[in-house]
Amino acid sequence: MTTTTNGSNGHHGLLQAANRPGPLSGKRIIDFTWAWAGPYGAMQLALLGAELIKIESATRIDHSRQRSLAMGSFTGGVNQAPMFNEVNLNKYSIQLNLKMDGAKQVIRDLARTADGAIDNFRPGILEKLGLGYDDLREVNPEIVMVSASALGATGPERNYTGYAPTFAALSGLSYLSGEPQEPPVMMGGSIDLRAGTTAAMAMLAGFHYHARTGRGQFIDASSSEAIGMHIAEEFLHVDLLGRDGDRIGNGHRAYAPHDVFRCASMRAPEAYTDGHKGARSGWIAIACRSDEDWNSLCEYSGLDHLREDPRFRTGLKRWKHRTELKPMIEAWTSERSAVETAEALRAAGVPAAASVWGSDIHHSENFRERGGAVGVRPPETRLREVLPPPWKLSETPAEIVSPAPRLGEDTDYVLGRMLGYDQDRIDALAREGALE
Amino acid sequence: MSRSHCVLDCRGMSTRSAEPLDADEELGPPLLDGLLVVELAEEIAGPFASRLLADAGAQTIKIEPPRGDVSRRMAPFAEPAPDRETSTSWLAYNTSKRSVILDMDTASGRRVLQQLVGSADVFVTDRTPADLFELDLNPDELRDRYPQLIIAAVTPFGLVGGAAEWPSTALTRAHASGSAAGVRRNLGADTGAPLMAGARVHEADGGMALALAVWSALIARERFGHGQIVDVASTEAMMNMDRVDISIAHNDGGPPARPPTKGGSAFGGRLECADGHLIAVTPQSHQWAGLIKSMGDPEWAFDADGSLIDRLQLGEEAGDAIEQWAGARTRDEVFRALQENSAPAGPVLRPSEVMNSEQMQVREFFDRLEHPIANSARYPQFAARWNGAQRVARTAAPLLGSSTADVTTPHLSPWSPAQARRAGVI
Numbered sequence: 001m002t003t004t005t006n007g008s009n010g011h012h013g014l015l016q017a018a019n020r021p022g023p024l025s026g027k028r029i030i031d032f033t034w035a036w037a038g039p040y041g042a043m044q045l046a047l048l049g050a051e052l053i054k055i056e057s058a059t060r061i062d063h064s065r066q067r068s069l070a071m072g073s074f075t076g077g078v079n080q081a082p083m084f085n086e087v088n089l090n091k092y093s094i095q096l097n098l099k100m101d102g103a104k105q106v107i108r109d110l111a112r113t114a115d116g117a118i119d120n121f122r123p124g125i126l127e128k129l130g131l132g133y134d135d136l137r138e139v140n141p142e143i144v145m146v147s148a149s150a151l152g153a154t155g156p157e158r159n160y161t162g163y164a165p166t167f168a169a170l171s172g173l174s175y176l177s178g179e180p181q182e183p184p185v186m187m188g189g190s191i192d193l194r195a196g197t198t199a200a201m202a203m204l205a206g207f208h209y210h211a212r213t214g215r216g217q218f219i220d221a222s223s224s225e226a227i228g229m230h231i232a233e234e235f236l237h238v239d240l241l242g243r244d245g246d247r248i249g250n251g252h253r254a255y256a257p258h259d260v261f262r263c264a265s266m267r268a269p270e271a272y273t274d275g276h277k278g279a280r281s282g283w284i285a286i287a288c289r290s291d292e293d294w295n296s297l298c299e300y301s302g303l304d305h306l307r308e309d310p311r312f313r314t315g316l317k318r319w320k321h322r323t324e325l326k327p328m329i330e331a332w333t334s335e336r337s338a339v340e341t342a343e344a345l346r347a348a349g350v351p352a353a354a355s356v357w358g359s360d361i362h363h364s365e366n367f368r369e370r371g372g373a374v375g376v377r378p379p380e381t382r383l384r385e386v387l388p389p390p391w392k393l394s395e396t397p398a399e400i401v402s403p404a405p406r407l408g409e410d411t412d413y414v415l416g417r418m419l420g421y422d423q424d425r426i427d428a429l430a431r432e433g434a435l436e
Numbered sequence: 437m438s439r440s441h442c443v444l445d446c447r448g449m450s451t452r453s454a455e456p457l458d459a460d461e462e463l464g465p466p467l468l469d470g471l472l473v474v475e476l477a478e479e480i481a482g483p484f485a486s487r488l489l490a491d492a493g494a495q496t497i498k499i500e501p502p503r504g505d506v507s508r509r510m511a512p513f514a515e516p517a518p519d520r521e522t523s524t525s526w527l528a529y530n531t532s533k534r535s536v537i538l539d540m541d542t543a544s545g546r547r548v549l550q551q552l553v554g555s556a557d558v559f560v561t562d563r564t565p566a567d568l569f570e571l572d573l574n575p576d577e578l579r580d581r582y583p584q585l586i587i588a589a590v591t592p593f594g595l596v597g598g599a600a601e602w603p604s605t606a607l608t609r610a611h612a613s614g615s616a617a618g619v620r621r622n623l624g625a626d627t628g629a630p631l632m633a634g635a636r637v638h639e640a641d642g643g644m645a646l647a648l649a650v651w652s653a654l655i656a657r658e659r660f661g662h663g664q665i666v667d668v669a670s671t672e673a674m675m676n677m678d679r680v681d682i683s684i685a686h687n688d689g690g691p692p693a694r695p696p697t698k699g700g701s702a703f704g705g706r707l708e709c710a711d712g713h714l715i716a717v718t719p720q721s722h723q724w725a726g727l728i729k730s731m732g733d734p735e736w737a738f739d740a741d742g743s744l745i746d747r748l749q750l751g752e753e754a755g756d757a758i759e760q761w762a763g764a765r766t767r768d769e770v771f772r773a774l775q776e777n778s779a780p781a782g783p784v785l786r787p788s789e790v791m792n793s794e795q796m797q798v799r800e801f802f803d804r805l806e807h808p809i810a811n812s813a814r815y816p817q818f819a820a821r822w823n824g825a826q827r828v829a830r831t832a833a834p835l836l837g838s839s840t841a842d843v844t845t846p847h848l849s850p851w852s853p854a855q856a857r858r859a860g861v862i
Contacts, residue, residue, distance in 0.1 A: 166782030176634025217824030225819035233528035240514035358685030
């Protein structure tokens with residue numbers, strides 16, 4: 001089932017659209033972020049009920065409205081970019097040219113009423129504009145501010161810039177990713193979202209601390225360190241084993257078979273009854289942790305003769321001969337569909353899964369049973385089904401209540417309704433170019 | 437005061453000797469000072485989540501069955517020999533905790549577990565619904581019995597839904613979530629096998645999602661006065677990391693896989709330098725200009741008027757020239773040259789190189805912890821510095837059962853710890 005959120009009426013009263021208060025309901029956060037990592041981090045807070053006011057400008061458009069590293073240029077308009085929508089749900093957008101004094105005053109006025117601020121600029125950029133933590137703290141001593149930069153706000157490389165693939169390279173993760181005999185993998189957007197998750201957690205910790213102690217603070221977050229904290233044990237190998245880890249692809253250091261195997265198709269043809277278009281090709285992941293798993297696999301697959309083969313009699317032997325074993329299993333999987341075969345193997349107790357993507361994720365039974373996708377209708381495009389938040393909170397649910405905003409969609413609302421500016425003042429700001 | 441005071445406060449300063457901005461300002465207590473977390477979880481996701489809470493100052497009690505967390509038996513092991521205390525993955529995800537052994541196969545062991553959970557602020561678990569039912573820890577009942585408690589579960593497919601009890605491993609979870617397909621897409625148009633990322637990053641995603649949700653629930657409890665159930669499916673945490681591309685694949689039938697990345701000439705790519713690989717990413721025109729400037733403004737990059745040619749108009753030769761330029765230099769030379777010209781780049785560092793980089797050292801991202809059996813080692817911190825709160829002096833992972841008597845004594849009445857041990861409770 002898909003619940004649908006209609007954004008065609010704009011964002012006014014965005015938060016009233018939520019069914020129940022979230023953990024951050026009533027919290028206001030100034031969102032200076034752009035690209036992917038920062039916006040996704042800020043979006044987590046918006047999904048939890050906070051009022052996220054994204055500061056944008058036509059003079060400096062968030063480039064995820066225009067292009068992505070993976071897709072190249074996006075040909076639609078700035079209000080139609082699917083990348084932008086995915087990491088800016090539930091937000092308000094105000095257009096401000098931060099070089100103008102009037103715009104700076106708007107930020108200070110927002111800061112006075114805000115609980116938090118988040119940015120992913122290079123360290124020093126907001127300070128140069130007179131809008132750094134010390135400036136915001138002057139008007140609001142209790143503000144919690146997270147600044148998430150490529151390498152952090154201190155250290156000799158603090159001014160260096162980066163994107164997801166460079167965070168992964170600088171953290172050690174790229175080096176460890178890939179097949180054993182191949183070069184390291186350049187990682188993509190998922191790295192940004194991991195950095196964003198880390199920044200959001202840092203902000204939540206700051207809010208919780210404020211709720212308990214009344215103290216605001218500055219939080220310096222590094223996106224490269226964020227990826228480093230996801231691979232903690234690899235650093236222990238250096239000091240405790242005296243060596244770096246290496247790339248093992250889909251393999252395991254002790255188990256075999258432990259790999260992905262090509263299938264004839266993703267699903268059996270008769271499974272495609274609801275008209276959705278899944279992948280044509282299919283892959284199945286199978287992991288045998290024990291003799292028991294191995295015996296079950298052999299039994300179910302009819303590969304009983306492999307159990308008798310002296311090369312595969314123990315776990316250690318299977319691991320040593322895993323490259324010989326792989327094509328024998330693949331000969332069997334390649335005549336079968338991935339989803340149904342994985343299902344049968346799991347029923348036999350063997351960890352197995354179809355390797356899914358896109359619509360095949362949306363159409364998995366468990367995904368639907370857990371609530372499924374959320375439909376959003378960005379104003380200038382058609383209905384899109386997006387993934388729900390990654391957590392379910394029983395009493396204060398996180399909710400998607402709105403698509404990403406159009407550029408500057410809420411400028412008047414923020415200035416007029418939130419800050420109480422009268423029309424003359426708003427017009428004056430527009431005349432001086434502060435609202436570009 | 438914590439020794440990290442300077443690092444926390446010296447924003448904009450480049451060295452450790454810089455004076456803090458607010459030397460006179462007192463730091464507050466640690467972030468989660470006074471909170472009690474009880475953990476019943478193994479391997480990576482659950483223990484990682486509660487490690488983040490423990491490192492932030494929550495008193496964290498890890499309940500282990502007599503055999504110990506299975507990650508204690510996961511290779512590789514620190515020197516000198518395999519031991520239940522020296523698995524590196526055990527050590528990495530269990531800092532700042534205390535270990536309590538309970539025999540949960542006995543009714544009295546389960547009773548002590550119940551009491552510990554009931555006295556906690558947060559109960560972190562990775563047990564599936566069937567296991568929780570067996571242990572008399574059904575989440576709905578716990579919520580009714582302890583309205584203040586935050587019951588935080590990270591399970592492969594969630595507490596709710598028909599897949600809750602599916603057998604799975606880190607491999608099958610990464611593929612079931614779409615994450616492995618996402619990694620493969622970065623490799624270009626090749627339609628080869630989907631691929632897990634390195635280390636245990638997909639498993640860590642589940643732990644991060646849970647810790648984030650716990651902090652949200654803690655805020656809600658401060659504000660609204662009640663706890664709740666947090667249900668994180670680790671596969672959903674993983675798929676959210678690829679939500680942008682999954683959405684485009686599902687809603688738009690695209691995108692095509694990443695365009696060819698030769699020479700980093702389009703939007704980014706992997707370059708082979710003299711001593712290893714480097715990633716350069718230059719999606720914006722000023723960044724592309726920076727890359728060209730780093731190379732000494734070669735003629736082929738400019739048209740007759742002397743203005744930069746749109747990189748998409750350049751052919752393979754441009755990519756070849758960039759590769760040649762990078763190939764004749766070290767990663768560090770290319771990295772510095774590009775960054776000095778505002779072109780985002782990063783050398784593909786080995787973990788040991790990350791640890792030895794000046795940047796990480798100045799920021800004290802790693803701190804050295806002593807352990808009674810394994811050698812002392814550097815452990816990564818949280819990737820953020822809160823400048824208003826004291827940092828906690830972390831401790832290495834606990835020896836199996838080292839806090840059993842201390843922690844369970846108040847819960848054992850009428851038994852003494854010795855009697856309880858004889859009765860098989862602890």
